[in-house]
Amino acid sequence: MPPTATLLRPAAVFDGEALHPGWAVLVEGQRITAAGPTATLAAPAGATVLELPGLTLLPGLIEGHSHLLLHPYNETPWDDQVLKEPLALRVARATVHAQRTLLAGFTTARDLGTEGAGYADVGLKQAIDQGIIPGPRLLVATRALVATGSYGPHLAAVDDLPRGAQEADGPSLVQAVREQIGRGADVVKVYADYRWGPGETAQPTYSLEELTLVVQTARSSGRGVVAHASTAEGMRRATLAGVETIEHGDGGTPEVFRLMRQRGVALCPTVAATDATSQYRGWKKGQEPAPARVEAKHRALEAARQAGVALVMGGDVGVFPHGDNARELELLVTDYGLGPLEVLQAATSGNARLLHLPDRGRVAPGLLADLVAVAGDPTRQVQALRQVRLVMKGGVLYRQP
Numbered sequence: 001m002p003p004t005a006t007l008l009r010p011a012a013v014f015d016g017e018a019l020h021p022g023w024a025v026l027v028e029g030q031r032i033t034a035a036g037p038t039a040t041l042a043a044p045a046g047a048t049v050l051e052l053p054g055l056t057l058l059p060g061l062i063e064g065h066s067h068l069l070l071h072p073y074n075e076t077p078w079d080d081q082v083l084k085e086p087l088a089l090r091v092a093r094a095t096v097h098a099q100r101t102l103l104a105g106f107t108t109a110r111d112l113g114t115e116g117a118g119y120a121d122v123g124l125k126q127a128i129d130q131g132i133i134p135g136p137r138l139l140v141a142t143r144a145l146v147a148t149g150s151y152g153p154h155l156a157a158v159d160d161l162p163r164g165a166q167e168a169d170g171p172s173l174v175q176a177v178r179e180q181i182g183r184g185a186d187v188v189k190v191y192a193d194y195r196w197g198p199g200e201t202a203q204p205t206y207s208l209e210e211l212t213l214v215v216q217t218a219r220s221s222g223r224g225v226v227a228h229a230s231t232a233e234g235m236r237r238a239t240l241a242g243v244e245t246i247e248h249g250d251g252g253t254p255e256v257f258r259l260m261r262q263r264g265v266a267l268c269p270t271v272a273a274t275d276a277t278s279q280y281r282g283w284k285k286g287q288e289p290a291p292a293r294v295e296a297k298h299r300a301l302e303a304a305r306q307a308g309v310a311l312v313m314g315g316d317v318g319v320f321p322h323g324d325n326a327r328e329l330e331l332l333v334t335d336y337g338l339g340p341l342e343v344l345q346a347a348t349s350g351n352a353r354l355l356h357l358p359d360r361g362r363v364a365p366g367l368l369a370d371l372v373a374v375a376g377d378p379t380r381q382v383q384a385l386r387q388v389r390l391v392m393k394g395g396v397l398y399r400q401p
């Protein structure tokens, strides 16, 4: 049970939009009940007062793209995780991943596909919500949808091989979407393209009609659709079909990004995954010029920003270690030229808005008491996000100084 009331007195509060030095925050039960200048906030009788000198208090960070059921590919290749790791092993690992995510200050995560682990994300979410294991609040995508023959593992000679996602095509997509929703999907993820072209080049998978069917079926249940897409044509089709966010977007052209802007589709660039996998493939970052994939990501992000596309903060964590979620924000600042305030806004109030989570992402009365305190000022130094000293979720402290 959370204490009845906690008054937090940090050096400053970042409320999801701006930094407020000298503010304090009052938490009662699971919610924030007041935030403002310290002098205006009195502790109610029986309240715990937490003095947090030198720390900045901010809304719990929101991870926009995780895979709790995966671990880094330089430890075990993706194919081997899907084909050889028993489900129980994967779930046991995922419980640790969930804890690391929370303790890193990420109190919510949108988990975009179990990659062959079925509906294990739904059970993981239940275990977190029931307080059995510590972890972030989850939005889960379950199995994700792929066009037949497009997704891995790629061993065409073997029948009935496990797949990293659910294959469905044409009208049967309706049933597949409804199945996933019925089993607990909060969002529906669809792969609009994949590396199934000649020479394993990325090529579109689903037709515009198929993607539209997925979006209409999901939307009828009140859910949005997320599209994996890295080709301009896959992105174009996904955007026209009405998906809400596009993941990766490496091959996006200025025209496609303008279309996304017009249709209100956000981009989750996942720069950290590209950075990690490029290094797994041998790139000696800092000593060698950036490989073509990293160059493409730079061009795409630049074009997306010029077009005014909203950015979801999400690193595709799982490709790199869970708990290292801040890497996406750091790289966007150090390698891609975004400002620390901009990425911090995006990872809190921005992600909350784009992922339809009006009860979090800001420090304001009535919102969930999901709060993080870090040493220093993360609105000026993104590296401060590595100095997590306090994590509170729903008024419960999971980490404190």
Ligand SMILES: [Zn+2]
Residues within 6 Å of the ligand: 065, 066, 067, 112, 316
């Ligand atoms: Zn992913």
